[in-house]
Amino acid sequence: MSVKTLRKIPLERFVDLKVDYAFKQFFGTEQNKNITVAFLNAILDRTGRNAINEISFMRQEFGSEHVDDKQSRLDILVKTQEDLFINVEIQLTNQYDMMKRTLYYWSRIYTSQLRKGMGYHKLRPTITINICNFSLFEQTEDYHSIFQLYDNQGKFKMDDVLEIHFIDMNKFIKQWYAKQLNSWENVLAKWLMLLGMVDVRKEKVYEEIYLELEALAMKDEELFNAFNVWQDLSQSPEDYYAYQSRLKYILDEAAKLEDTKHIAEQEGLLKGLERGIEQGLKQGIEQGIEQGIEQGIKHGEKKMQTEIALKLLKRNTDIETIAELTELTVTEIEQLKGLHD
Structure with missing residues (x-):
């Protein structure tokens, strides 16, 4: 395995995985399921949930109930072997509606489980993961914020049915450059480096991040495979055209x-x-x-x-x-x- 294997294309040719089309092709397809599982486990590790072994990709559209309702199309929706629903959304630009849209999507996924004659006790937890190319919370410098249902005073959990993650890519990049992260030990950091290496809005590729990813990939088979999938996606004429159109x-x-x-x-x-x-x-x-x-x-x-x-x-x-x-x-x-x- 040589370093040259990873540098098949010029750095500026890599697609920005924060553009939803590229994100879905990378994390939302059956052939890349192993990459998706590894990525989700890295994010959910902080909440102490059991490791995900298997996922099924679910229908991504919620039809409108009324004539003026907005059609909801999710980026990625999976169901795990424990019947947990996980929705992953990527946002390149701030539409100023992230909080309400997140709760709306969460509620639609959670309630979609309910069937006629089914008891409420059978409703399974629903997890939403938002990866944002902008900052939402001034109250914290953490790049990974997790929200659940807690009592306001005693801080004990009411239930585990709701879990919402926000990942702030701007804060992540800032902490990486400040050398506040150890990507050799932080499993999530290496995946966020993949997402953050290209910033198409700033017309910038972070070569320093690429060099560290290259070294990490030599020791990490999952990352090595993901890197090659990313290069294949970036080199595909059809995918590159669709990516540019969506961008x-x-x-x-x-x-x-x-x-x-x-x-x-x-x-x-x-x-x-x-x-x-x-x-x-x-x-x-x-x-x-x-x-x-x-x-x-x-x-x-x-x-x-x-x-x-x-x-x-x-x-x-x-x-x-x-x-x-x-x-x-x-x-x-x-x-x-x-x-x-």
């Missing part, structure tokens, strides 16, 4: 979202909403009417969403994109369009 879409959507935020800020809608909420809270406290506060906040949010939707309609933005950005339903946006045509 363009993700970056375009991120730009649209930033543009929408800029429009709202320019018009003073966000600042106006914040002032309105503060005033509403103050007045509500003085009057002791909590219900009035809630209604005031909801009205302000709805007004902001409507104003943003109208501006995007004037720019001929498609209705589906507006729905995603404003959280208005397709029906509401079509009604707005009809009133202002």
